[in-house]
Amino acid sequence: MTLFERLKTHAASQWADYTRHAFVDQLGKGDLPIECFKHYLVQDYLFLIQFARAYALGVYKSPTLADMRHSLEGVKAILDVELELHIEICGRWGMERQEIENAPEDTPTMAYTRFVLDAGMSGDLLDLQAALAPCILGYAEIGKRLQQDGSDNPDNPYQRWIQEYAGEGYQDLAKGFEAWFEATSDLVLTDHRYPRVLSLFEKACRLESDFWQMGLDAKA
Template identity: 75%
Template sequence: MKLIERLKADAAPQWTDYTRHAFVDLLGNGTLPQPCFRHYLVQDYLFLIQFARAYALCVYKSPDVADMRQGLEGVKAILDVELDLHVEFCGSWGMTRADIENAPEDTPTMAYTRFVLDAGMSGDLLDLQVALAPCILGYADIGAYLAGAGGDRSDNAYRRWIQEYSGEAYQEVAEAFSDWLERTGERYLTGYRYPKLLSLFEKACRLESDFWQMGLDVNA
């Protein structure tokens, strides 16, 4: 069993709460209130800035050039693709990139980003990858799930978001990350280390759920 499949199986409650959260279902059927999505999207932009730094930390923590290149690709994917998707959405509401970048970070955003960065600063490449994994692989899972359920239909206001994460390009990014994690695990994983890695994965999933809930709470 691949390391990521083992982690998902052992953290099944946390993984399911995150990837099948009420926010996700509302996004898929197009009934998510726009203020919820807007707040989420702005916060996700701010999150991705820190996530790019975490990927850059992967470069620093990498034991060889091949790993460094993998980390660099993650930085480029965020800065050159994902952030622009957020600006595209927010532009339809009259928000500029500067407006988004000057928005204050919400508490769940700060909690999640600092958790990931701390995992990387205090651990090695494997710790950092496991902390990153729920976001990268969870969005691929969610995108495929929503597209398979018909969420990318033309009348869904969130079709563009679903298409981005269900699309071939992002699915390939996720698969490459999964393979990278597996190779790192083959190098560093021991039975002694696994419980700590599982704890990191569970916490990251819980923080992802909190991130969705942050969006829903805007409309509460």
């Protein structure tokens, strides 16, 4: 059992609450209110800016050049691909980049991003990876599942989002991260340390659920 599989098993309820959240379910069915998705997407753009900083922190925390390159690939994927996806979709509603970047951060956005950055600042590379893992690997799992369910059909207004995270590029990125996470754990993880890694993973899952809920609450 890999570390990721072990963490998902021990944090099964938190993982299910996150990856099977009502926001995800409605997005897959295509009946998520558009205002909910728009609010989520803008906040996710702001989240990804801080997430890129967390990956950049991974460069600093990396003990080897290979680790540094893994961190750099994460930064590039966010800056060159994910952020541009958000701009593309938001552009359909006439929203410009400057408008999105100047939007105020919602409380769940601040809570999640600062948690990830603090995990990296106060810990080592494994701690940072544990805090990053639910987002990176969870989106891959969600995207793949929704595609397999047929949710990425042309009638779904969120088809583009689903296809991005179900696509080969993101799936390969997630697989690379999982292998990197496992390699780090092989070097530094001990039985004594595992509870801290699990706690970071669980908290990140809870914050992901809060992020989805923030989107749903936008319809009120």
